[in-house]
Amino acid sequence: MSLRNTHNTYGAVAKLLHWVMAMMILGLICLGLYMTSEPDGDPKWALYDLHKTIGSGVFVLLVVRVVWRKISPPPGMPVTMGRLEQLAAHAGHAMLYLMMLALPVTGYLDSSYGGYHLSFFGLFDVPMIFDKDEVLLEFYAATHSYIAYGLIAVLAAHIGAALKHHFITKDDVLRRMTVGR
Numbered sequence: 001m002s003l004r005n006t007h008n009t010y011g012a013v014a015k016l017l018h019w020v021m022a023m024m025i026l027g028l029i030c031l032g033l034y035m036t037s038e039p040d041g042d043p044k045w046a047l048y049d050l051h052k053t054i055g056s057g058v059f060v061l062l063v064v065r066v067v068w069r070k071i072s073p074p075p076g077m078p079v080t081m082g083r084l085e086q087l088a089a090h091a092g093h094a095m096l097y098l099m100m101l102a103l104p105v106t107g108y109l110d111s112s113y114g115g116y117h118l119s120f121f122g123l124f125d126v127p128m129i130f131d132k133d134e135v136l137l138e139f140y141a142a143t144h145s146y147i148a149y150g151l152i153a154v155l156a157a158h159i160g161a162a163l164k165h166h167f168i169t170k171d172d173v174l175r176r177m178t179v180g181r
């Protein structure tokens with residue numbers, strides 16, 4: 001398997017980044033929904049720290065992924081897909097990238113305006129550039145939640161589309177992001 005994407009399939013780097021980030025993000029959604037429903041105290045704040053650390057990891061991998069996508073552009077969509085369908089797929093992927101950026105950014109702003117700390121896997125604390133502000137804390141916490149709910153909806157469509165391609169259209173779309181050709 002080639003490291004780079006080719007004109008009709010994803011390469012190893014794009015596949016690895018897609019699946020590692022997919023696991024992290026699906027985990028963050030479950031963790032986020034669970035931790036916010038816990039009573040204040042132990043283990044809620046430890047789960048918040050875990051959520052924030054993994055979330056900052058998503059940010060770093062996203063930067064790597066976007067740079068790699070410039071170096072090695074993704075394969076074209078199958079010719080069997082109509083113009084409108086291709087447009088919808090591109091728009092969906094663009095939304096996913098935008099949300100993968102907006103969640104760590106609003107999460108960071110939530111931490112900074114809340115006067116909290118943000119540890120990057122216990123290695124160092126990410127500097128907090130804004131002073132504590134209750135109003136902005138509320139605003140970014142709510143925005144973060146709404147974007148996360150939006151992501152769940154877009155992901156339902158994304159995963160549904162992948163399954164439709166595989167089981168109904170029976171094309172290569174799912175296989176070229178997995179171990180097949």
Ligand code: HEM
Pocket residue numbers: 025028029030031032033036048051052054055056058099100103104105106107108110111118141142144145148149151
């Ligand atoms: C792609 C990355 C991320 C995803 C998918 C994600 C997802 C979520 C979800 C689903 C919730 C629960 C929302 C609710 O029910 O109110 C949540 C809450 C939260 N997230 Fe994230 N998150 C991500 C990154 C981050 C990062 C990087 C930080 C901090 C640096 C962060 C900080 C928080 C905080 C503080 C809350 C609780 C907000 C509240 O108290 O209402 N998240 N996140």
Ligand code: HEM
Pocket residue numbers: 018021022023025026069074075077089093096097100155158159162173174175176177
């Ligand atoms: C079980 C879950 C998932 C499945 C089955 C799946 C499947 C796929 C498939 C088959 C493709 C290739 C589409 C094509 O060939 O044009 C793809 C691309 C993509 N997926 Fe997923 N995915 C999943 C989870 C996720 C998650 C959690 C995210 C992030 C929020 C995500 C973000 C993306 C993005 C941004 C692309 C476009 C890649 C590019 O061309 O730059 N996926 N996915």
